[in-house]
Amino acid sequence: MSAPRAGRRLRICFVAGELLGAHKNGGIGTATTHAALLLARAGHDVSVVYTGSPWIDYAHPWVRRLQAAGVALTHLDARAGEIYPVWMRETCVIHDYLRGLEHDLILFQDWEGPAFASVVAKRAASAFAGTTLAVVAHGPTAWLLDANRALARDQRTLAHLEMERVAFEAADAVLCPSRHMLDWLRASDIRVADDAEAVPLYLWSDEEPLPSRRGRALDRVDRIAFFGRLETRKGVDLFLDAVLSDALATRDFEVIFVGKPASHTPDTVRAAVALRRPSLLPRLSFQPDLDTDAAQAFLCDEGCLAVIPSLIDNAPCVISECLRRGIPFLSTSTGGIPELVAEDDRGRVLVEPEASALAARLADALERPFAPARPAHAERETGARWTAWCSRVAGKARAAAAPFRSGAARERSPDGRIAVVVTHHERPALVEQTLESLAAQTRTDFDLVLVDDGSRSAAALAALAALERRRWPFALTVLRGPNRYLGAARNAGLRASAADRFVFMDDDNIAFPNLVERLDEAMSRSGADIVTCQMSIFRDPSGEPDPAELASAERWGFLGGSGASGVELGLSVNCFGDATGIYRREVFDRVGFFHERRGVGHEDWQLHARAVLAGLTVLSLPEPLYWYRRVATGMLLSTDAYANNRVVWDAYAEALPSALRRFVDLSVRNHFTGDPGVLGG
Numbered sequence: 001m002s003a004p005r006a007g008r009r010l011r012i013c014f015v016a017g018e019l020l021g022a023h024k025n026g027g028i029g030t031a032t033t034h035a036a037l038l039l040a041r042a043g044h045d046v047s048v049v050y051t052g053s054p055w056i057d058y059a060h061p062w063v064r065r066l067q068a069a070g071v072a073l074t075h076l077d078a079r080a081g082e083i084y085p086v087w088m089r090e091t092c093v094i095h096d097y098l099r100g101l102e103h104d105l106i107l108f109q110d111w112e113g114p115a116f117a118s119v120v121a122k123r124a125a126s127a128f129a130g131t132t133l134a135v136v137a138h139g140p141t142a143w144l145l146d147a148n149r150a151l152a153r154d155q156r157t158l159a160h161l162e163m164e165r166v167a168f169e170a171a172d173a174v175l176c177p178s179r180h181m182l183d184w185l186r187a188s189d190i191r192v193a194d195d196a197e198a199v200p201l202y203l204w205s206d207e208e209p210l211p212s213r214r215g216r217a218l219d220r221v222d223r224i225a226f227f228g229r230l231e232t233r234k235g236v237d238l239f240l241d242a243v244l245s246d247a248l249a250t251r252d253f254e255v256i257f258v259g260k261p262a263s264h265t266p267d268t269v270r271a272a273v274a275l276r277r278p279s280l281l282p283r284l285s286f287q288p289d290l291d292t293d294a295a296q297a298f299l300c301d302e303g304c305l306a307v308i309p310s311l312i313d314n315a316p317c318v319i320s321e322c323l324r325r326g327i328p329f330l331s332t333s334t335g336g337i338p339e340l341v342a343e344d345d346r347g348r349v350l351v352e353p354e355a356s357a358l359a360a361r362l363a364d365a366l367e368r369p370f371a372p373a374r375p376a377h378a379e380r381e382t383g384a385r386w387t388a389w390c391s392r393v394a395g396k397a398r399a400a401a402a403p404f405r406s407g408a409a410r411e412r413s414p415d416g417r418i419a420v421v422v423t424h425h426e427r428p429a430l431v432e433q434t435l436e437s438l439a440a441q442t443r444t445d446f447d448l449v450l451v452d453d454g455s456r457s458a459a460a461l462a463a464l465a466a467l468e469r470r471r472w473p474f475a476l477t478v479l480r481g482p483n484r485y486l487g488a489a490r491n492a493g494l495r496a497s498a499a500d501r502f503v504f505m506d507d508d509n510i511a512f513p514n515l516v517e518r519l520d521e522a523m524s525r526s527g528a529d530i531v532t533c534q535m536s537i538f539r540d541p542s543g544e545p546d547p548a549e550l551a552s553a554e555r556w557g558f559l560g561g562s563g564a565s566g567v568e569l570g571l572s573v574n575c576f577g578d579a580t581g582i583y584r585r586e587v588f589d590r591v592g593f594f595h596e597r598r599g600v601g602h603e604d605w606q607l608h609a610r611a612v613l614a615g616l617t618v619l620s621l622p623e624p625l626y627w628y629r630r631v632a633t634g635m636l637l638s639t640d641a642y643a644n645n646r647v648v649w650d651a652y653a654e655a656l657p658s659a660l661r662r663f664v665d666l667s668v669r670n671h672f673t674g675d676p677g678v679l680g681g
Contacts (some may be wrong), residue, residue: 113163178336454483532577
């Protein structure tokens with residue numbers, strides 16, 4: 001059956017970590033492949049940016065189908081590049097690649113937040129002005145943790161939870177393959193837009209209307225096949241409890257596991273069977289290496305009753321595949337599964353996710369013929385809904401991007417001033433490099449306050465006097481005071497200016513030419529209270545970085561944070577940004593200034609944490625805007641790591657009731673190593 005025709009021709013890009021032809025199976029890869037074929041055959045210009053690790057097999061039948069339909073394939077190695085922390089790498093690699101291309105619609109998967117950097121860039125008006133960015137809710141981390149009865153136990157998981165939240169909330173459109181997932185999102189603490197939609201996955205994109213090898217009604221069930229990954233969420237424990245129960249003890253049947261290992265392996269399954277019913281071992285077998293087509297053909301050819309006993313699921317492709325191929329199956333009535341099955345068949349093929357209920361239904365199936373179920377959605381209807389949805393949401397690209405924080409966008413007033421505060425102590429050659437980089441800014445309508453934190457050497461004093469005499473494109477004020485350390489120096493610069501917005505720089509860093517312009521524009525467009533950015537690292541203790549090395553330079557990025565969200569990770573790692581950023585004056589009126597503890601760092605991390613704990617927004621741009629000089633004599637590498645981190649932990653403790661404050665110590669004990677690089681130095 002040909003795909004429904006669309007209206008105007010769209011440029012549509014899928015970004016996915018799985019693809020049929022690189023992966024044998026998997027819901028994201030299956031859904032992406034079929035949807036790309038549908039939309040290409042509907043007349044759109046479709047591309048797939050595949051970010052997974054297995055290489056694409058260009059001779060694979062599915063890849064050849066994609067190419068024959070005109071789908072452009074790109075394998076973008078999202079593991080490449082020196083971008084840190086590691087959880088920022090994939091989303092930044094994707095952002096860097098996509099921002100230079102023109103699309104009407106980009107569809108991202110949700111898991112681990114690959115859309116994060118791109119949606120932040122759009123809200124900050126740095127990219128994607130004419131592109132709709134959409135997120136497809138296949139299975140977010142919070143949902144999967146609950147489904148697998150697991151906890152968020154590490155920094156990377158906390159980061160992915162925040163990245164996914166931002167992606168859902170800041171995307172132009174959200175699509176859920178089931179009403180179950182849409183309801184779950186709306187019931188969670190993720191603020192999904194009211195126009196988010198539930199549209200079933202399209203899984204009919206074969207060369208022919210139906211595959212030639214189809215299942216059939218079973219006159220007798222004697223082969224029971226677990227169909228899916230051997231995973232807790234997919235119900236492997238539930239399945240074992242059912243087939244090994246007393247209700248089936250006297251029945252004669254084979255058990256086949258058709259799916260790749262996950263939380264369980266063939267060995268662990270055999271061990272469980274050997275312990276509880278060793279007589280079943282000769283009738284136990286595994287098919288772990290079949291791709292999606294071969295797995296369906298196996299179930300058809302072998303006359304199996306497929307069992308899909310998910311504890312929770314969204315819109316599992318294995319259900320749709322069984323429905324389409326006419327493969328008899330039993331499943332659980334959980335999540336979005338009932339939405340896929342025709343209403344008249346649900347009572348016959350769906351059971352409660354309990355071992356006793358599944359065992360009883362299997363016992364009944366072994367007694368009588370078993371017919372396939374029918375789908376709830378027709379092929380043409382589903383295809384039409386997909387093409388209509390894409391055409392509808394692509395129109396959002398013509399609308400202005402909404403502010404990152406709803407209702408908070410505030411443009412800079414004509415009379416408003418920006419002050420750039422540069423702190424300095426005994427580094428005359430370096431501070432000159434910093435000021436020259438600020439003199440080369442694309443906009444220089446700012447005041448510059450240079451705060452000397454107690455320099456005494458003749459060279460430093462002479463350099464300050466020379467800098468003060470030079471003609472600069474900005475108004476320069478030099479403040480001289482005793483050595484009180486970095487936080488106090490920044491606060492002195494704050495108190496000396498009546499500006500509305502403040503940008504901070506240290507005397508050993510070098511600004512990119514667009515630093516001030518980009519930060520100010522991002523603040524105005526996003527409505528954020530603080531805007532930080534990524535930093536490019538260089539290690540020359542006295543010279544300037546080579547601009548030619550920018551593309552390959554090490555980068556550090558940050559997630560930012562907003563109110564109650566993005567707070568957890570900031571307890572153990574600086575996920576907010578360096579001090580180099582732009583700040584509204586109201587931030588300091590609300591939460592106070594930088595801490596002034598002599599010899600103790602992390603004054604920027606602590607201020608950002610206090611701001612987010614107070615309900616303010618820190619937005620961090622997914623692009624570097626300055627060079628950060630990392631040398632052995634740097635402050636964080638030459639001060640006490642415990643004392644530095646203690647000021648951050650205390651900020652979190654002070655936000656809790658007194659009876660709960662030691663929970664902070666409990667939370668960070670497994671993260672603190674004394675290495676400032678581990679804890680966001």
